[in-house]
Amino acid sequence: MKMFKRLFLVTAVLSGCAARDPVSAQLDPHSGIPESVARTAAISAPAPVEPADARLRDAIETYRTIAEQGGWAPVPAGQSLKVGSEGPRVVALRARLSASGDLVASSDQPGQFGLELEAAVRAFQARHGLEQDGVVGPKTLKALNVPVASRIASMELNLARMSAQNWRRSGRYVAVNVAAASYSLVENGADVMAGPAVVGRPDWQTPYIDSLIDRLEFHPYWTVPSRIAAREVWPKIHHDPAYLRRSHMRVVDGHIRQDPGPDNPLGKVKFLFPNPYSVYLHDTNHPELFARADRFRSHGCVRISNALDLARTLLRDDPDWPPSRIDEALAAGRNVRVRLIQPIPVHLTYETAWVDPDGTVEFREDLYNRDQAGANAKPRQDLYGD
Secondary structure, eight states, X not given: OOOOGGGOOOOOOOOOOOSOSOOOOOOXXXXXXXXXXXXXXXXXXXXXXXXXXXXXXXXXXXXXXXXXXXXXXXXXXXSOBOXXXXXXXHHHHHHHHHHTTSOOOOOSOTTBOOHHHHHHHHHHHHTTTOOOSSOBOHHHHHHHTSOHHHHHHHHHHHHHHHHTOGGGGSSEEEEEEGGGTEEEEEETTEEEEEEEEEEEOTTSOOOOEEEEEEEEEESOOEEOOHHHIIIIIHHHHHHOTTHHHHTTEEEETTEEEEOXXXXXXXXXXXXXXXXXXXXXXXXXXXXXXXXXSOOEEESSOEEETTHHHHHHHHTTXXXXXOHHHHHHHHHHOSOEEEEEEEEEEEEEEXXXXXEOTTSOEEEOOOTTOOSSSOTTOOOXXXXXXX
16 A cells, blocks of 8 residues: 555635637536445446546545544644644644644654644645644634545545546646646646636536637636626626726626726636636736635636746647737737637546645545535536626
């Protein structure tokens, strides 16, 4: 059985999506899978050939060993624990982190919260997508107290999801893990670009999508979806008649449209692909959001970090778009639409457990409740653009 590196055991609100882009593709709903189905698939599936599958299978076996040895006891509720805290709850915290391999060794006294324990808490927070402050507050305590059996079930469920994703064997694609609020550009099985993303709020979820990025726009317009306009923009206009002008918006064919510029929430580039939800990837005028642990803040579209770098990469083989022309288009500040000569697959997924190449087991909270949802549950199309 593979041992994991460090035995980690082994991630302003988005102002909405455009609503008038053509759509044609249908969803491939890799939705939440009931635990019994996931367990059966994880056990009966043939030996995986994908490294990510193999790593997750190894992690499942390691966690089963932890369960056989008694798992871990919960850390009692109470005030936040941090450097300087003392007492039996610190002893329980130390035992919990040791059981999962986050705390390998420490010279601190068992009942004292020292710097080594703080480092272990930060490592735990990092692999659970929490703010890495080294303090055991309510969110960290909740993650610590998830039983090992639940973690095993989550890994089995996600292994079944991943095993069904045949597209991961393709050479080049863009993948967004909505549950982790992150994305990556993959070429020949390796991430050549990766970073944080901002995805849909739990009440306005980013859907599953398998499609093909075939266009991009520099300095895009933002056509406000009618649902967002009714809930957020028209009330502001009624309260302040100058709001449209001040926000560089205008009414075009009955829809509110915002001009390109620093106020536009789509930033300097967006990436389009056919789908029934008018969802797309795009830049942002609020890059500070990428530094937050909580990045579930959009109306369904996906803001990606380093969006211009992705645009340059997707255009690198187009002789009509050398780097100098891209720079000129960005400097001009006008809307420019580009059709890719080499469209690239894009996959919006939802994975709440996986293992990094370095052996770190990652978990994310199931904020959309898709792990408990029916296998064929689909997001409501009316929640997105027109």
